[in-house]
Amino acid sequence: MEDMITNCPSCDAEIVFDDDAEEGEIIECPECGIELEIVSLDPAEVQEAAEEEEDWSE
Numbered sequence: 001m002e003d004m005i006t007n008c009p010s011c012d013a014e015i016v017f018d019d020d021a022e023e024g025e026i027i028e029c030p031e032c033g034i035e036l037e038i039v040s041l042d043p044a045e046v047q048e049a050a051e052e053e054e055d056w057s058e
């Protein structure tokens with residue numbers, strides 16, 4: 001198993017997933033500390049996790 005590597009969308013730091021990472025898991029960027037949601041494992045891809053609570057109702 002290889003580590004999966006991508007970059008932080010905010011600060012471009014290298015983000016390395018363990019091979020037991022799962023889609024939907026929230027990880028923290030080691031550089032800037034923002035929360036990142038794993039959206040894909042192959043290819044490795046993350047997006048900024050929404051900081052706000054779910055607030056869809058008007």
Ligand SMILES: [Zn+2]
Pocket residue numbers: 008009010011012013029030031032033034
């Ligand atoms: Zn970052």
